[in-house]
Amino acid sequence: MAAEKARTQSKSKTLQLPVVNGADILVEALIRQGVDTIFAYPGGASMPMHQALTHQADRLRTILPRHEQGGIFAAEGYARTTGKVGVCMATSGPGATNLVTGLADAKMDSCPVVAITGQVAKKFIGTDAFQETPIVEVCRAITKHHYLITRFEDIPRVVKEAFYVARSGRPGPVLIDFPKDLQTEKASEHPDYDPPMNLPGYRPEPRPVNPAQVRQVLAAVKRSKKPILYIGGGAINSEAAAELYKFAKRTNIPVTTTLMGIGAFPARDPQSLHMLGMHGTVYANFAINSADLLLAFGVRFDDRVTGKVSEFATHGKIVHIDNDPSEIHKNKLAHIPIIADLNEALAALNDAITDDDLPELDEWWSEINEWRDKHPLRYSDPGHDLILPQYAIEELHRQTADRDPFVAVGVGQHQMWAAQYYKFDRPRRWMSSSGLGAMGFGLPAAMGAQAANPGKLVIDIDGDGSFQMNIQELATLTCEKLPVKVFLLNNQHLGMVMQWEDRFHKSNRAHTYLGPIDHPEATGKGTAAILDETYPNFVKIAEGFGIQARQVRSRKEFPKALAEMLAAPGPYVLDILCPYQEHVLPMIPGGHTVKDIILE
Amino acid sequence: MRHVLSALVMNQPGVLAHISGMLASRAFNIESLAVGATENPELSRMTFVVNGDEKTLDQVRKQLEKIVTVVRVIDFSKQNYVERDLMLIKISTEGGKRSEVHELVDIFRARIVDVGPSHVMVEISGQERKIDAFIDVMRPYGIIELVRSGRVALLRSAASSEDLEAEDRPNPEPPPEATV
Numbered sequence: 001m002a003a004e005k006a007r008t009q010s011k012s013k014t015l016q017l018p019v020v021n022g023a024d025i026l027v028e029a030l031i032r033q034g035v036d037t038i039f040a041y042p043g044g045a046s047m048p049m050h051q052a053l054t055h056q057a058d059r060l061r062t063i064l065p066r067h068e069q070g071g072i073f074a075a076e077g078y079a080r081t082t083g084k085v086g087v088c089m090a091t092s093g094p095g096a097t098n099l100v101t102g103l104a105d106a107k108m109d110s111c112p113v114v115a116i117t118g119q120v121a122k123k124f125i126g127t128d129a130f131q132e133t134p135i136v137e138v139c140r141a142i143t144k145h146h147y148l149i150t151r152f153e154d155i156p157r158v159v160k161e162a163f164y165v166a167r168s169g170r171p172g173p174v175l176i177d178f179p180k181d182l183q184t185e186k187a188s189e190h191p192d193y194d195p196p197m198n199l200p201g202y203r204p205e206p207r208p209v210n211p212a213q214v215r216q217v218l219a220a221v222k223r224s225k226k227p228i229l230y231i232g233g234g235a236i237n238s239e240a241a242a243e244l245y246k247f248a249k250r251t252n253i254p255v256t257t258t259l260m261g262i263g264a265f266p267a268r269d270p271q272s273l274h275m276l277g278m279h280g281t282v283y284a285n286f287a288i289n290s291a292d293l294l295l296a297f298g299v300r301f302d303d304r305v306t307g308k309v310s311e312f313a314t315h316g317k318i319v320h321i322d323n324d325p326s327e328i329h330k331n332k333l334a335h336i337p338i339i340a341d342l343n344e345a346l347a348a349l350n351d352a353i354t355d356d357d358l359p360e361l362d363e364w365w366s367e368i369n370e371w372r373d374k375h376p377l378r379y380s381d382p383g384h385d386l387i388l389p390q391y392a393i394e395e396l397h398r399q400t401a402d403r404d405p406f407v408a409v410g411v412g413q414h415q416m417w418a419a420q421y422y423k424f425d426r427p428r429r430w431m432s433s434s435g436l437g438a439m440g441f442g443l444p445a446a447m448g449a450q451a452a453n454p455g456k457l458v459i460d461i462d463g464d465g466s467f468q469m470n471i472q473e474l475a476t477l478t479c480e481k482l483p484v485k486v487f488l489l490n491n492q493h494l495g496m497v498m499q500w501e502d503r504f505h506k507s508n509r510a511h512t513y514l515g516p517i518d519h520p521e522a523t524g525k526g527t528a529a530i531l532d533e534t535y536p537n538f539v540k541i542a543e544g545f546g547i548q549a550r551q552v553r554s555r556k557e558f559p560k561a562l563a564e565m566l567a568a569p570g571p572y573v574l575d576i577l578c579p580y581q582e583h584v585l586p587m588i589p590g591g592h593t594v595k596d597i598i599l600e
Numbered sequence: 601m602r603h604v605l606s607a608l609v610m611n612q613p614g615v616l617a618h619i620s621g622m623l624a625s626r627a628f629n630i631e632s633l634a635v636g637a638t639e640n641p642e643l644s645r646m647t648f649v650v651n652g653d654e655k656t657l658d659q660v661r662k663q664l665e666k667i668v669t670v671v672r673v674i675d676f677s678k679q680n681y682v683e684r685d686l687m688l689i690k691i692s693t694e695g696g697k698r699s700e701v702h703e704l705v706d707i708f709r710a711r712i713v714d715v716g717p718s719h720v721m722v723e724i725s726g727q728e729r730k731i732d733a734f735i736d737v738m739r740p741y742g743i744i745e746l747v748r749s750g751r752v753a754l755l756r757s758a759a760s761s762e763d764l765e766a767e768d769r770p771n772p773e774p775p776p777e778a779t780v
Contacts, residue, residue: 140618141625145668148614165668201610201671326662329655 022155023048023183025191026116027056029159032193035087037061037078037451039071043091044131045118048183063451063480066472068095070444072102073433073470076111077448080431081406083239085166086448089116093131096177097138101438104142106173108435109260110237112166113173121181122150136177144172152185157195164197169204170324171237206323206341209348213338217295217319217349218357220336224293224317226364227253230276233260233434234298234322234342240264241427243346244297250353252361253295254368256284258305259419259434261298267423273368274377277305279416279584282375282597287368289594291316298322298342301331302435303590311593321345375586375599377420382579385555386529389414389489389578392558393421393461396487399562405429405457406449410442410466413495416584418461440469443486447473450482457485457566464490464514464538474545477571485565486573488538491580492521492531499583503598529579542573549573602631603657604676604683604753605648606761610669611641618667619646628652628660634750639760643671649751674761676753683753686725689735692742694718701741708734719744 020028026049030038040062042050053062065071068090075086090099096117106113120129136146145165147158155178162174221227235244235257241264248255248271255265256273265272276284288294294316299305306312309331320327320334321342328337338345379390407422408431409415415432424430431449433441446460460467467488477484494512501507509524515535520526530553542549548568552561552575565572587598609615616635623630632649650660657675664673676683691701701720705712710724724734731748755761 136614137617140614140621199668201665202668324666326659326666328662329658 020187020191021048021052021183022152022178022185022187023052024055025155025187026159026178026183027052027060028191029156029193030087031056031059033159033163034084035060037063038087038089039063039065039074039078039448040089041065041068041071041091041095043093043095043118045092045120045180046089046095046116046178046183047091047118048180049089049116049118049178061451063476065444065447066475067470068098069101069440070447070470070473070476072099072113072115073105073438073441073444074448074451074473074476075113075115076102076106076109076441077408077431077445077450078452079106079112079448080445081428081449082452083237083428084452085112085114085163087114087116089118091118091131092120092135092180093133095131096135097133099135099175100138100142101436103139103173103175105433105436105438105441107142107144109433110171110233111173112171114162114166114176115173116176116178118183119148119177119179122179123181125179136175139175142173143175144170146175146177148177149179149182152182152187155182156191156193157197160193160195161197161199165199165202169202170234206344207339209338209340209345211348211352213336214345214348214352216336217338218353220293220317220319221251221253221295221359222357224359225361226287226291226316226367227251227293227295227359227361228273228287228291228316229253229255229265230258230288230294230296230299231255231261231264232258232297232299235261235264236298236427238298238323238342238344239427240298240343240346243343243350246350247346247353250350251358252365253359254287254365256280256288258299258302259432262419262430262432263424263427266425268425273372275419277302278307278588278590279420279586280305281377281420282586282599283368283371285586285588285594285597286371286375288313289315290367294318296320296334297346300327303331306331307588308591308593379582379585382529382581384529386579387553387555387558387576389417389491389576389582390421391555392487392489392576392578393417395559395562396459396461397422399559399566400457400459401425403457405459406446406453407431407459407461408442408445408449409460410462410469411437411439411496412463412466413491413499413582413584414461414463414466414489416496417489420584422461439466442466443470443473443484444476446484446486447476447480447482450484451480458483459485459487461487461489463495464488464492465494467538468514468536471541474542474547474571474573478546481570483568483570483572485568485571486542487562487565488573488575489578490534490538490575491578491582492534493580495580495582496584498580502583503587503589529581530577534575534577538573538575547571547573549575551575551577553577601651601653601657602677603650603652604681604751605650605657605661605664606674606676606753607646607648607664607670608638608643608672608761609646610671611637611644612669615644615667615669616646618669619664622663622667623660626659626663628656628663632750634752636752647750647752672761674755676755680756681753682756683727683751684725685728685731685751686723686749687731687734687746688713688721688723689738689746690719690721690744691738692719692744694742697741701738704734704737708737710734
């Protein structure tokens with residue numbers, strides 16, 4: 001009997017399970033797309049898929065987040081660090097709506113994600129059934145594409161198309177809504193896992209780079225006296241870092257990156273002017289403002305980069321390369337618009353360039369170096385053994401750079417300081433909710449990055465506000481054995497909003513203090529630079545989740561405390577108490593120009 | 601400036617919702633939108649009339665093309681095409697005016713499609729200005745109610761727009777505003 005059972009099992013394996021249901025087919029289709037990890041939180045309408053996941057546990061790791069938003073941010077962390085499609089799953093109704101912020105985030109930052117939601121059975125759709133939301137309707141504008149599966153035989157095709165759409169062209173999130181009756185329906189014949197796709201309107205194949213345009217760009221480079229490379233997330237998505245480095249070195253053109261472009265060019269290279277925009281370096285913003293040629297590669301002229309767009313880079317000719325035609329001329333007219341894959345375009349430029357095309361840039365560099373000497377990134381030492389967040393991040397970089405870590409951030413002051421002071425030399429090491437600016441991104445994104453990169457150092461640089469938005473994922477770190485290090489810059493405030501209160505609202509504190517409302521700080525009447533008692537007690541919280549933690553408030557003790565965290569084998573929360581009086585500088589107020597840059 | 605855009609889209613639920621949502625969320629001003637079946641059961645055709653400058657039109661076209669279920673977008677504006685509106689209009693014929701109305705209906709090559717003791721319903725198709733003129737002429741008799749379709753349009757050519765090559769713009773000319 002036992003032997004017979006074993007035989008049937010092995011037979012069923014070779015035949016890929018003759019009796020399968022829709023959920024089994026979906027999971028098998030995921031595996032055939034190369035999915036090795038899924039972040040999935042079960043519920044009534046997705047239970048059959050979870051049952052199917054247990055049957056494939058040796059081929060596909062299922063990680064249980066503690067909130068669906070944590071699951072989709074983790075899928076983004078996975079995708080952003082690997083370039084592969086990140087996958088998450090949730091049940092219908094509230095499970096699905098909890099994915100909404102993550103889908104919007106992935107859309108804004110062009111991150112390839114496939115999100116699968118359970119849906120009520122087809123006969124209940126439209127009846128306001130228990131846990132029914134029309135999630136496809138909700139998510140149309142915030143997904144690259146979306147499916148509601150209505151026919152059993154469509155399951156493999158929908159999965160194949162979803163992955164193709166998510167990762168090709170300009171990547172983005174794709175939603176698959178999967179009714180429960182189709183999940184449990186039994187297959188009557190062997191499913192075709194590689195069916196033809198039906199996407200007549202989707203043509204993401206990169207357009208060939210036109211040699212005439214390559215010559216046009218090189219002619220503009222040669223004529224320029226003040227060129228600048230303005231590099232965005234497109235350089236990361238098209239894996240263009242190597243060709244970019246080659247082009248930059250050959251031409252000696254200075255390189256500035258957007259928040260999304262961080263890591264596309266080594267930050268420690270002297271040719272890097274670091275980040276530009278609202279909280280970019282003075283020298284990057286001065287340079288782009290004076291430039292006579294903008295090589296805008298894989299960027300979208302976001303308002304956080306340009307400030308007042310009509311005044312942005314007015315002296316310069318613009319070469320705009322992007323693979324999304326709708327970005328060309330959207331915010332800023334380009335003189336040489338090129339719709340192409342950036343890596344291919346840079347390769348074509350590198351192939352075509354000759355010594356004769358090289359511009360003479362000595363004067364330009366001496367101008368830039370003067371700005372750089374006069375206005376480096378800086379902060380003043382307040383003394384009193386306080387840990388300034390900028391210093392803390394510099395120290396983190398000192399202690400971890402040689403371990404080539406992956407770093408995720410939340411949103412706010414700590415995010416900008418991390419972008420400024422952690423020097424990323426390689427692509428896909430930096431994870432930031434940049435376009436959407438979704439607080440709570442850091443911890444789950446780090447968790448996804450750790451799942452994708454086992455054995456690597458993964459750090460969540462977080463603020464106390466952002467951290468609390470997905471703090472439940474500490475449980476996932478413990479239970480799934482993901483040794484993420486949380487570098488918590490705790491200033492007891494929503495620092496970025498507080499900074500704007502200080503600058504534009506006479507420091508009137510409007511719900512930006514995160515402690516008890518009867519504390520003097522809640523109304524801005526506090527006096528201490530850092531507080532004796534902090535709220536909440538993150539060390540106790542972490543310990544409650546089974547995670548090692550400590551608070552550090554002395555600068556003298558900080559390097560050792562940091563080293564202790566970095567040496568810990570498991571997850572760790574380092575609660576770093578920072579003075580809240582620090583502002584992120586420089587700063588170009590929204591809608592203003594580089595002339596209005598605030599330096600102190 | 602007024603532009604007529606024609607889009608072939610996949611004949612699936614939700615495509616119209618997707619497109620109208622995109623137009624609304626990007627604050628594009630659409631004067632008219634008509635949707636209907638085509639000779640190909642897998643495709644529907646949408647005809648848009650868009651008001652705006654070249655830059656707006658360029659964005660509308662590109663954002664439409666970006667939607668996965670949109671198969672082709674063609675800008676008719678600079679081409680030779682036929683465009684039509686259809687209107688059904690109920691006009692009062694109180695006071696023995698039926699023959700007067702009938703005469704005007706003939707002049708406009710419209711058609712009476714329903715008659716009552718004190719009203720007629722007229723069907724008229726044509727270009728927008730003809731329809732507008734007919735409304736003006738009918739106003740003194742008393743317009744009870746009317747309905748107009750959105751604009752529909754087709755290119756004057758032997759080819760089907762489904763077979764036309766997608767507008768390939770590997771090297772788009774810079775718009776005139778850009779000074780090099």
